[in-house]
Amino acid sequence: MPVNYLPAAAEYVRVLPEILLTLVGTLLMFLEAVTSDNKKGIFAPLSIAGLAAALGGTFAAYSDPGLAFQNMVTVDGFATFFRALVIGVGLLAILSSTDYLRRENARGGEFYALILFSIAGQSIMASANELITIFIGIEISSIASYILAGYLRDDPRNNESALKYFLLGSFATAFLLYGVAWIYGATGSTNLIEIRRALLNGNEPLALVSTAAALIFVGIAFKISAAPFQSWAPDVYEGAPTPVAAFLSAGPKAAAFAILIRVFLTAFGPIASTWTPLVWGVALATMVVGNFAAILQSNIKRLLAYSSIAHAGYVLVAVTADSGAGSAAAMFYLAAYALTNIGAFAVVTYFGRKGEKYVKVDDFAGLAQRQPAMAAMLTIFLLSLIGVPLTGGFFGKFYIFKAALDANLVWLTVLGLLNSAVAAYYYLRILVVMYFREPGESAENLPPAGGALRLAVYASALGTLLLGIFPSWILDFASKVALR
Amino acid sequence: MTLLDTVLFLPLAGFLLLLLAPRSNPNASRVGALAISLAVFVASLGLLAPYWFSAPAGWHFETNLPWMSYPPIRYHVAIDGLSLWLVLLSTLLTPIAVLVSWKYIDHRVKEFFAFLILLEFGLIGVFVALDLFLFYVFWEVSLVPMYFLIGIWGHERRIYAAVKFFLYTMAGSVLMLAAIIFLYNKTGSFDYSEILSLIQSGRLAFAPRTQLWLFLAFFGAFAIKVPLFPLHTWLPDAHVEAPTAGSVMLASVMLKMGTYGLVRYCLPLFPEAAHNSAPWVAGLAIAGIVYGALVALVQPNMKKLVAYSSVSHLGFVVLGIFSFTQQGLDGAVYQMLNHGISTGALFMLVGYMYERRHSLEIAAYGGVATPAPNLAAVFLITTLASIGLPMLNNFVGEYLVLQGTAAANFTWVVFAALGVILSACYMLWLYQRAFYGKASESVSHHMFDLTPREWVAIVPLLILMVWMGTFTQSFLPPISAQNAQILNQSQASVRVAQTSPAGAPAPGGERNAR
Numbered sequence: 001m002p003v004n005y006l007p008a009a010a011e012y013v014r015v016l017p018e019i020l021l022t023l024v025g026t027l028l029m030f031l032e033a034v035t036s037d038n039k040k041g042i043f044a045p046l047s048i049a050g051l052a053a054a055l056g057g058t059f060a061a062y063s064d065p066g067l068a069f070q071n072m073v074t075v076d077g078f079a080t081f082f083r084a085l086v087i088g089v090g091l092l093a094i095l096s097s098t099d100y101l102r103r104e105n106a107r108g109g110e111f112y113a114l115i116l117f118s119i120a121g122q123s124i125m126a127s128a129n130e131l132i133t134i135f136i137g138i139e140i141s142s143i144a145s146y147i148l149a150g151y152l153r154d155d156p157r158n159n160e161s162a163l164k165y166f167l168l169g170s171f172a173t174a175f176l177l178y179g180v181a182w183i184y185g186a187t188g189s190t191n192l193i194e195i196r197r198a199l200l201n202g203n204e205p206l207a208l209v210s211t212a213a214a215l216i217f218v219g220i221a222f223k224i225s226a227a228p229f230q231s232w233a234p235d236v237y238e239g240a241p242t243p244v245a246a247f248l249s250a251g252p253k254a255a256a257f258a259i260l261i262r263v264f265l266t267a268f269g270p271i272a273s274t275w276t277p278l279v280w281g282v283a284l285a286t287m288v289v290g291n292f293a294a295i296l297q298s299n300i301k302r303l304l305a306y307s308s309i310a311h312a313g314y315v316l317v318a319v320t321a322d323s324g325a326g327s328a329a330a331m332f333y334l335a336a337y338a339l340t341n342i343g344a345f346a347v348v349t350y351f352g353r354k355g356e357k358y359v360k361v362d363d364f365a366g367l368a369q370r371q372p373a374m375a376a377m378l379t380i381f382l383l384s385l386i387g388v389p390l391t392g393g394f395f396g397k398f399y400i401f402k403a404a405l406d407a408n409l410v411w412l413t414v415l416g417l418l419n420s421a422v423a424a425y426y427y428l429r430i431l432v433v434m435y436f437r438e439p440g441e442s443a444e445n446l447p448p449a450g451g452a453l454r455l456a457v458y459a460s461a462l463g464t465l466l467l468g469i470f471p472s473w474i475l476d477f478a479s480k481v482a483l484r
Numbered sequence: 485m486t487l488l489d490t491v492l493f494l495p496l497a498g499f500l501l502l503l504l505a506p507r508s509n510p511n512a513s514r515v516g517a518l519a520i521s522l523a524v525f526v527a528s529l530g531l532l533a534p535y536w537f538s539a540p541a542g543w544h545f546e547t548n549l550p551w552m553s554y555p556p557i558r559y560h561v562a563i564d565g566l567s568l569w570l571v572l573l574s575t576l577l578t579p580i581a582v583l584v585s586w587k588y589i590d591h592r593v594k595e596f597f598a599f600l601i602l603l604e605f606g607l608i609g610v611f612v613a614l615d616l617f618l619f620y621v622f623w624e625v626s627l628v629p630m631y632f633l634i635g636i637w638g639h640e641r642r643i644y645a646a647v648k649f650f651l652y653t654m655a656g657s658v659l660m661l662a663a664i665i666f667l668y669n670k671t672g673s674f675d676y677s678e679i680l681s682l683i684q685s686g687r688l689a690f691a692p693r694t695q696l697w698l699f700l701a702f703f704g705a706f707a708i709k710v711p712l713f714p715l716h717t718w719l720p721d722a723h724v725e726a727p728t729a730g731s732v733m734l735a736s737v738m739l740k741m742g743t744y745g746l747v748r749y750c751l752p753l754f755p756e757a758a759h760n761s762a763p764w765v766a767g768l769a770i771a772g773i774v775y776g777a778l779v780a781l782v783q784p785n786m787k788k789l790v791a792y793s794s795v796s797h798l799g800f801v802v803l804g805i806f807s808f809t810q811q812g813l814d815g816a817v818y819q820m821l822n823h824g825i826s827t828g829a830l831f832m833l834v835g836y837m838y839e840r841r842h843s844l845e846i847a848a849y850g851g852v853a854t855p856a857p858n859l860a861a862v863f864l865i866t867t868l869a870s871i872g873l874p875m876l877n878n879f880v881g882e883y884l885v886l887q888g889t890a891a892a893n894f895t896w897v898v899f900a901a902l903g904v905i906l907s908a909c910y911m912l913w914l915y916q917r918a919f920y921g922k923a924s925e926s927v928s929h930h931m932f933d934l935t936p937r938e939w940v941a942i943v944p945l946l947i948l949m950v951w952m953g954t955f956t957q958s959f960l961p962p963i964s965a966q967n968a969q970i971l972n973q974s975q976a977s978v979r980v981a982q983t984s985p986a987g988a989p990a991p992g993g994e995r996n997a998r
Contacts, residue, residue: 369592386654388628389621402555402665413665417658424654428631428647436635436643472552479554 011068014075015127016057017083018120024050025116032109040107044098044452047112051091051119058083058123067129071191074129077481081331082126082258089251089338090119095456096346097243099449103354104241106152114151115247118144122255131180131190131216134259138176138223141252142169149240149248161239168222168232176219182212192267199270210274216263217278223256226316227285230309234293237305242352242359245301246345249308250338257315257334261327264319265483272322279320280412286313287419294426300348300361303426304341307385310423311337317416318400321407328482329399332475336384336392336467343460344381347374350449350457351442358442361430366439370446375434377461382427384464387420392467399475488545488561488612491528491575495520495605502598510593514586517597521579521604528575531568539961541565541969543614543677551618557674561612565962566817566970570611570744573824574737576944578604581729583941584832588728588839589637596637600729603629607737611744616664617674620657623705623741627653630734638725645718645725652718656708663701667753680752684973692756699757702750703765709742712765712802713772716795723791724844728835731787735794736828740820743801747817751805752973759974762806766889769806770899773799777906781913786837787844789914790830793870796903797823797878803900804885808974812888813967814960819881821959822952826869826878829945833863836938837918840930846914849931851923856933860919862942867915869949871908877952 012019028043028050035042062080067073094115101107121141128134146169150162184190186208187198198204218229225233237245268275290310297303311333318330351367351374352359368375384393397420404413449457467474498520505513534544543562551557563571581600589596606626613619627650635646664674671679671688682688690698708715719739723731751758776795783789797819804816836859837852838844853860869876872883882904890897923931934942952959 383628389624394624398661398665401662402668405662405665405669413662414659417662418655421651421655421658425647425651428650431631432635432643432647435632436646470552472554475552476554 005070007069010064010066011073013064014061014066014068015073016061017054017087017123020050020054020057021116021120021123024053025113025120028109028113028116032113035109040109043107043109043112044094047094047116048091050116051087051094054119054123055084055087058087071193072130072133073124073127075127077477078258078262078327078331078483079127081335081478081481082254083123085254085335085338086119086122086126086251089247089254089342090115092339092342092346092456092460093243093247093251095452095459096246096342096349097241099453100241100243100349102450104152111148111151114144114148118148118247119251122251125255126258128259128262129192131183131192131263134263135173135177135180137255137259138173141255142173142223145169145248145252148244149236151241151244157239158241159239161236164232164239165236172219172222172229174219175215175222179212179215179217179219182208182215186212192263195267196269199268202270206271206274209271213264213268213271213275214278217260217275217282220256220260220263221282224253224260224312224315225286225309226282226312227289227309230286230289230312233309234297234302234305237308238299238301242301242345242349242356245305246342246349249304249341249345253308253312254334254338257312257319257330261319261330261483265322265327269322269484276320276322279316280409283313283316283320284412284415286310286316287416288313291419291423291426294423297426298360298362300359300364300430303361303430304344304348307423307426308341310419311341311385313419314397314400314416317404317409317412320409320412321403322484323403323407324479324482324484325399325406326403327484328475328478329396329403331478331482332399332467332471333396335474336396336464339460339463339467340381340384340391340393343457343464344378344385346453346456346460347378347381350374350453351446353446361433363440363442364430364433365437366434366443368435370439370443374449374457377457378434379431380461380464382430384468386424386427390465390468392464392471394468395471395475396467399471486545486547487527487530488563489547491524491531491571492561492605492608492612494524494527495578495601495608498524499598499602499605502594502601505594507594510590513594513597514582517582517601518579520601521575521582524604525575525579528572531563531571535565535568535962539565539965541965546614548614551615555617555668555674556672557617558615559618560614560675561609561618562614563612565964565966566744566747567611568962569817569821569959570737570740571608573740573821574604574607574611577732577736577824577828580828580832580941580944581732583937584732584835585727585729586937588835592636596633599629599632600733603633603733607733607741610741614676615674616667616676616679619676620661620664623657623660624654626738626741630730630738633730633733634722634726637727638730640725641721642725645721648718649722652708652715653705656705656715659701660705663698666698676749680973683753690754692760695754695757696760699750699754699761702745702754703761706742706745706750707768709745710739710798710802711742711795712768713775713795713799714768716772716776719795720788720791723794723831724785724787728831728838731831731835732828735790735831736824739794739798740824743798743805743816743820746802746805747813747967747970752970755974758806759808762808763893765806766803766893766896769799769802770896771799772796773803773900773903774906777903777910780910781906783910784846785844786834786846786914786918787831789846789910790827790834793830793907793910794823794827796907797827797870799903800882800885800900803889803896807885807889807892807896808971809888809891810964810968810971811884812892813971814964815881815884815886815888817963817967818952818956818960819878819885822869822877822881825945825948825952826866829866829942829949830870832942832945833859833866836934837931840932841927846917849918849927850921851919851927852931853919854923855928855931858934859931862934862946863919864915865946865949867911869953871911872904875950875953877949879953880956
């Protein structure tokens with residue numbers, strides 16, 4: 001590598017989204033200090049403008065794809081897909097949180113700045129081509145997320161959530177870092193291309209490399225809340241502010257899957273036969289744990305947390321397939337899931353009211369009669385989570401299990417599909433309460449939803465349906481740029 | 485855009501329209517739903533045109549458009565002699581279900597009728613889809629409105645029944661989805677006619693074991709829907725708890741999705757597996773016939789009695805299908821329609837009685853014939869149709885099924901005929917207990933006679949009972965022509981498989997083990 005290395009201008013364009021996100025985030029922090037209380041309303045539009053600019057930057061970067069900064073960053077279609085996805089998640093999360101922050105008297109620039117920083121980290125994860133870059137991306141994303149989870153600092157639930165998230169998250173990153181050290185020892189590089197090249201030569205002891213891969217997998221498995229490393233998710237989601245839980249369940253998870261797919265399907269592709277059985281087992285365990293634990297939940301945030309664990313299991317099925325179709329299916333699924341889940345959480349945010357008083361499943365009684373439009377939207381989201389046709393969730397499952405059958409994973413497919421039938425039970429419970437029960441105290445005097453939140457809900461519902469009726473809009477792109 | 489597309493999408497448009505109806509004026513929803521469903525029915529009568537003077541087999545009103553490029557899922561719909569009548573059954577019963585619910589549904593009226601019309605969309609779609617994927621989509625889509633119909637407007641245990649209904653069907657259908665994807669991976673197509681021609685020409689052949697698994701995956705989904713003994717336990721719950729219109733649509737049309745699937749998919753696509761499983765399936769069907777009838781005999785609840793009688797009647801249909809004879813298959817399809825009409829009518833009449841007396845217990849009635857002679861007469865005609873009295877519709881179907889089955893295996897007929905006898909027992913006994921005897925004070929007080937609206941709803945079904953029982957030729961030729969083709973398809977590839985030289989690999993598919 002040249003000693004007098006100076007990045008070319010094109011390389012800066014390739015990290016334009018991250019640059020924009022960081023700049024706007026920093027600007028928000030600065031403005032926070034100098035803005036009087038009655039003008040705090042400008043933060044949300046400003047951060048939305050920042051995200052929109054970053055989205056533009058994502059496409060600008062994709063107009064000239066390639067590697068950057070000595071192969072540490074890669075801008076390909078796959079990275080662009082996930083960049084756009086996490087930025088989109090950020091947009092919806094901000095739209096659904098403005099009302100919440102006003103309700104909880106917690107309007108502040110730092111909330112939006114933290115979301116932007118977190119997205120910047122996820123965007124780095126999406127485009128990382130180097131284990132160290134991945135680590136940096138994870139840390140940027142996570143540290144911001146830890147703070148977000150405890151954003152309402154006077155609320156003990158928030159504190160518990162943030163502390164748990166922080167402790168377990170750092171623990172997981174340590175595993176990841178340990179794995180990176182092992183792989184560096186084995187192959188002499190942390191660059192994904194170099195690792196792949198070294199593994200293709202096959203000179204390294206397989207046991208050493210497999211252990212490294214396993215350690216890295218554990219680190220990522222924490223982030224995607226795969227069993228047996230899922231136990232933090234319900235506690236964190238339950239304690240965190242609802243819009244933050246929505247954000248956590250969609251953004252960081254999608255980014256973590258992006259690195260999982262990139263690392264395992266490209267760098268560790270040559271030793272796929274050693275890690276696919278492991279992922280097979282984890283995928284099944286994750287689906288089973290998530291679905292069966294969700295049945296027992298009475299708090300809707302915990303229920304959605306377990307459901308997000310189960311959905312991580314479905315995506316792991318796609319990873320197990322170890323194919324282009326599998327990675328395209330995972331991409332589609334994560335996009336559909338992000339839209340659906342943010343929408344569902346946004347409705348929960350709205351129904352929860354001040355202090356998240358009403359977040360039990362039973363509190364949703366009769367909401368269909370008091371708020372038919374919102375209940376109908378939540379129905380769309382729940383049907384998508386069940387996987388009923390004409391919703392994005394259905395095509396996501398369809399593509400995943402199709403890819404799995406292509407890869408001859410017949411048993412995993414059958415067990416996964418049966419799992420999704422089990423899952424129908426607990427999603428239906430919410431529908432049952434909403435539609436079949438008479439309204440109780442929790443449904444009375446519900447103020448109308450704010451415009452931003454309504455926009456987030458309707459946009460997610462529209463996206464969920466569009467993905468369910470015209471899935472090829474996303475899938476064609478995903479198939480074109482899928483890794484493998 | 486053919487007439488069939490219009491018939492299919494009119495309900496969807498109607499559903500969206502009904503969503504816009506004002507909540508404050510429930511009558512707008514009622515009238516709207518009636519107008520939409522009548523328009524669909526009138527339009528669907530046009531589907532009879534190709535069958536007016538002859539009975540051609542094969543597809544009519546075909547539309548085949550790409551839905552998405554990859555995987556190649558197409559919007560491919562058409563009707564043949566088999567689906568024609570089932571579509572007409574759906575379009576006929578929807579306006580009737582609207583009429584039946586006119587007064588009975590008095591809260592959340594708009595949603596009720598919206599869901600009812602959405603259900604019609606799903607049901608028609610199931611019967612006309614010729615793309616396996618599209619079929620699956622409609623199959624699931626029809627599930628959602630029925631779930632809400634039972635869950636919101638049902639009786640006391642409605643939630644349990646609705647969830648059970650959803651989960652049972654869902655569990656069966658996900659495995660069918662796996663089989664559909666498997667077929668796609670082998671053939672590169674979801675198109676029914678394309679896959680069928682691959683199988684028929686022998687270019688696609690499965691090892692017996694694979695074929696059996698595929699058959700079972702489809703069969704499981706259909707058997708739950710039929711429902712075949714011992715998968716029937718969701719049915720009595722769903723029927724008893726559903727509102728009248730829900731029971732009518734469920735019994736008359738939704739159960740036929742299962743039997744239709746058996747004829748359309750299981751027989752031609754997996755002929756060998758279907759043939760080999762026939763004794764087992766027939767055994768279950770006969771068990772269902774006898775068991776359903778025996779349980780119906782001891783039911784104190786009218787709706788439950790009719791529900792169990794459905795289990796028994798649908799056993800006949802399955803038995804006829806798996807007799808693999810022309811008469812058996814004709815009788816089975818005819819019986820699907822008959823059951824739709826007579827059991828639909830029974831559920832309506834039970835619903836009428838419930839609206840008056842607010843009880844489903846047989847013991848709460850007695851002597852109804854005195855205060856409500858017309859109701860009693862209509863109920864009697866329907867009862868006689870249901871137990872298979874000659875000159876009424878069920879007789880034709882049951883006779884054909886028994887004749888076809890006798891040709892296949894005489895022992896089966898002996899047991900199946902028991903079901904016919906038992907059906908006379910439980911239905912006539914029900915009639916006797918509910919309508920004869922001395923009317924108690926409360927019965928004579930509550931049980932007024934049929935209103936004009938109730939007459940309008942039931943008369944079309946009464947006419948059909950007689951018409952289908954006497955002028956069978958108005959209905960049977962298209963069914964027979966199509967069944968002959970399906971039977972031929974389900975025999976042909978067995979023959980191909982048997983006559984192909986042992987060990988010769990079938991080109992383009994897995995090695996055929998025969």
